[in-house]
Amino acid sequence: MYKRLKYIYPFIVFFVAGVAYSQPVQGLSERKLNNGLDVIILQNNAAPIVTVEIAAKNGSFTEPPEYNGLSHLYEHMFYKADSVLPSQQYFLQRVGELGAIWNGRTETERVFYYFTLPSYNLDPGLKFLSDCIRKPLFDSVELEKERHVVIGEIDRNESLPFFTFQNALDDSLWWKYPSRKNPLGNRQTVLSANRAKMYFIKNKYYIPNNAALIIGGDVNVDSALYYANKYFADWKPGPDPFTIDPVPEHPPLPHKELVVVPSPGIPYVLAKYQFQGPSIGKDDKSTWTADVFFDMLTRPTSRLQHRLVDGGYAQGVSEIYITQRHTGPISVTIQTVPAKFDTAMDLLRDEMSHWDDTSYFSDSELANTKEAFRLREIYDQQSTSNYVLETLCFWWCSASLDYYMNYVKNIQTVTKKDVAEFVDKYIKNKNYVLGVSSSRENLQALKLDKASLLKF
Numbered sequence: 001m002y003k004r005l006k007y008i009y010p011f012i013v014f015f016v017a018g019v020a021y022s023q024p025v026q027g028l029s030e031r032k033l034n035n036g037l038d039v040i041i042l043q044n045n046a047a048p049i050v051t052v053e054i055a056a057k058n059g060s061f062t063e064p065p066e067y068n069g070l071s072h073l074y075e076h077m078f079y080k081a082d083s084v085l086p087s088q089q090y091f092l093q094r095v096g097e098l099g100a101i102w103n104g105r106t107e108t109e110r111v112f113y114y115f116t117l118p119s120y121n122l123d124p125g126l127k128f129l130s131d132c133i134r135k136p137l138f139d140s141v142e143l144e145k146e147r148h149v150v151i152g153e154i155d156r157n158e159s160l161p162f163f164t165f166q167n168a169l170d171d172s173l174w175w176k177y178p179s180r181k182n183p184l185g186n187r188q189t190v191l192s193a194n195r196a197k198m199y200f201i202k203n204k205y206y207i208p209n210n211a212a213l214i215i216g217g218d219v220n221v222d223s224a225l226y227y228a229n230k231y232f233a234d235w236k237p238g239p240d241p242f243t244i245d246p247v248p249e250h251p252p253l254p255h256k257e258l259v260v261v262p263s264p265g266i267p268y269v270l271a272k273y274q275f276q277g278p279s280i281g282k283d284d285k286s287t288w289t290a291d292v293f294f295d296m297l298t299r300p301t302s303r304l305q306h307r308l309v310d311g312g313y314a315q316g317v318s319e320i321y322i323t324q325r326h327t328g329p330i331s332v333t334i335q336t337v338p339a340k341f342d343t344a345m346d347l348l349r350d351e352m353s354h355w356d357d358t359s360y361f362s363d364s365e366l367a368n369t370k371e372a373f374r375l376r377e378i379y380d381q382q383s384t385s386n387y388v389l390e391t392l393c394f395w396w397c398s399a400s401l402d403y404y405m406n407y408v409k410n411i412q413t414v415t416k417k418d419v420a421e422f423v424d425k426y427i428k429n430k431n432y433v434l435g436v437s438s439s440r441e442n443l444q445a446l447k448l449d450k451a452s453l454l455k456f
Contacts, residue, residue: 040215050215053112057397059106072183143193173253180247213228257433265439341446342446
């Protein structure tokens with residue numbers, strides 16, 4: 001399973017080798033084993049279950065064209081034979097014995113695998129997870145089956161109404177390295193996969209110093225650390241994959257570009273602006289400023305929503321920034337009917353031209369948005385398993401726990417001036433890709449004028 005991605009918060013005692021963070025989370029602790037493995041434990045004894053997860057800094061951002069889709073295929077092979085359970089039949093039998101549910105996911109900047117099981121099975125569950133991550137066999141028969149399972153997933157995605165449209169936009173936005181933003185992969189590469197390529201990925205990225213073991217639920221921290229050491233301490237580290245093979249930077253867009261893609265049977269018109277946004281490690285302040293800004297825009301009471309949606313010119317307008325270490329995408333999407341397309345686009349461009357006005361939002365809108373982030377993050381902590389899988393894992397892979405633990409505090413510092421500076425730096429007068437999609441008949445009737453559409 002793959003996903004293009006986001007989001008997430010804190011509350012009372014967090015330690016990393018004795019260092020306290022300013023936005024602590026109740027019951028959360030972190031240790032690093034001697035082999036470099038980060039062990040993150042979230043104790044919540046409200047229910048007798050525990051989620052154990054391995055996350056790796058892998059995904060499409062590591063993939064040149066000849067490897068595009070193989071992180072995804074590797075994820076499928078994780079739940080197969082290993083040197084302890086030499087067939088998937090034995091794997092499934094063991095899952096049943098442990099009372100576990102399991103899954104994994106491949107995204108742009110992370111791949112993760114997990115089991116959720118009764119807390120009394122923490123010991124055998126961690127051994128099971130350790131065997132899966134450390135001792136895969138990549139059986140040739142199972143690999144052949146999973147190649148076609150992944151191809152089937154590609155087929156299903158390609159049948160979705162706007163899949164081709166979004167792919168065309170991404171290929172233009174990430175024009176030099178599009179494979180590094182495509183976690184699904186392409187069928188030619190997946191069909192060419194072999195055991196040697198799987199072992200190459202394992203030895204390069206599935207090493208303890210490029211991974212985190214996250215344990216959340218009904219656990220005792222000392223016991224969890226004991227079992228983590230018992231089953232993972234002798235996992236041998238390897239060279240830092242990003243030192244020996246640095247990830248190339250996505251170059252800026254050389255010009256504005258219009259992409260028009262027919263979507264058969266779609267009665268409305270979808271238009272989407274895509275910009276290259278800020279990166280973790282290069283402009284952290286802009287990453288949390290972007291979150292605040294787009295959250296305000298998306299609120300039904302915002303000026304943008306009132307003018308376009310309440311005014312009857314658009315059926316919906318959405319905006320999103322996805323936090324990434326390697327250039328996060330910014331998207332502004334509008335859905336309207338063909339008869340109102342030209343007017344809706346004029347109004348949207350007019351609104352975008354004012355986004356750097358410090359008067360665009362009121363003080364109360366900004367304050368309410370900041371408070372909403374604080375409350376939302378407290379709410380998210382109430383589901384321990386989901387919090388482990390989506391929150392802690394996401395931030396560890398794409399940013400860091402330090403970034404995450406200070407996230408809400410930093411959200412509170414965002415000012416109107418910060419928003420204006422972000423807009424000027426990443427949106428206003430910047431190159432972008434604008435995509436337009438509808439039925440072929442609608443597109444022909446619209447008589448799209450490139451010069452007019454790209455005048456923002």
